[in-house]
Amino acid sequence: MKNINSCLTCINENCFIKSCSPSWIQRIKGEKTEAKYKKGQQIIFEGTSVESINFIYSGKVKVFKNGYSDKHQIVKFSKSGNILGHRGINSTISPISASALDDSVICSFPRHVFLDLLQNNQDLTFNLLMFFADELYNSEVRERNMAHMNVREKTADTLCYLIKVYGADKYKTLNVCLSRQDIADFAGTTKQQVSKTLSDFKREGIIDLDVKNILILNEQKLHAQTLVHIESSYKY
Amino acid sequence: MKNINSCLTCINENCFIKSCSPSWIQRIKGEKTEAKYKKGQQIIFEGTSVESINFIYSGKVKVFKNGYSDKHQIVKFSKSGNILGHRGINSTISPISASALDDSVICSFPRHVFLDLLQNNQDLTFNLLMFFADELYNSEVRERNMAHMNVREKTADTLCYLIKVYGADKYKTLNVCLSRQDIADFAGTTKQQVSKTLSDFKREGIIDLDVKNILILNEQKLHAQTLVHIESSYKY
DNA sequence: CGAACCTTTGATAGACCTCAAAGGTGGTGG
């Protein structure tokens, strides 16, 4: 793709590449590729070889693992500035798939280039290490939640997580458009159960359901539906 | 504790401290403490401040998170040479608890000393980064398994995992002594369900149950009970 | 031997997955 932007002037200030020295950022400029993905298009395929480490320049992405037959388990929702594909950094084949939830632009570095970066930028390696620690924390919280929570709690927890990641606009509308199936694939249940639970929440005045949007009316009450009182909330 | 061994002569060759330069290992020698824990004794308490990063010199340890009331979710089983408490490296309070499954000896470095090590030993940081990637992989496999598997599959998966971590002796006896509750806390079910499922496996000739031991008669058949045919097995 | 604890097994009730049908929504082409 032409007109590739330099990471030095990238607006995504939270991107890990910013941890590298300017000289190294300059050096890898030519190695970076950018690709556009349409909403719904798959970016990474679980089980295929890991060719690159990627960053979300713009857009929204779901990261998921294959389950039974055509079932998926969504393990993370990501957005602009986030690293993508780092789960494959110590593997030749990708442990996860990723799909665009919106039209998205993805920056990619060949895996060996990124490893070069790590070897020569202590700050990058250290920051990435701390990031992995947070990712592990989140995943283990979810491991516990999947095992202990009932459908109502998992659904509420999913909404709280989505608020944390994507936020809500001034009308309290969740800033992401997901199908019931997507919500179920993250919550660890079925689309019908999600539909029923969301109807319950609406009846109780906790949320409101627009045509395609979810309005958060009472975030505190939503939190109270989860195990959050024990110690739960995700790091982000 | 007196007579603290040097990491340079430690028999645990897979310990991450071995990634440090000899001069640094020498330098931190005086910072290391060793402590003995009796079987059943708790080593780390979730929610308390993270004072140190630890290594298991000898023994076996379960790592778990608090759930509802007095329920636990075991997220990992560890053994000699393994790092312990690294989940708290990017946090002031510990996200997990840990208890000794056997009499164990634990080596500890103050957190700031370990962070010093990271800043000055690129290999250590890099190796730990790759390790965290594997830990994340395992946790996300489990996240999927907790959400998708039924009790029978989760129980079989737990046994496969335990074989991988602790192995079995020449009589195929699993090299670790766990209560049904421990197995349930890892599998994400109840002790009664574990008991019933193990009885099923025994009836089917997949395992045999001694007084306190589990004999693995047919590991292949055990694997076949899980989702492993999709792509599942843990990294270890 | 007795007490405490763990394991096994059965019975029961409730939660949740699946199936099914009806109602919405969006896109396409006549």
Next chain:
DNA sequence: CCACCACCTTTGAGGTCTATCAAAGGTTCG
């Protein structure tokens, strides 16, 4: 512009799975 189709959502009914309760049998240890 409307009709039609495909797809998603909602809701209900039915059946299965599993957590819980309960009781009996084992095991360990003082």
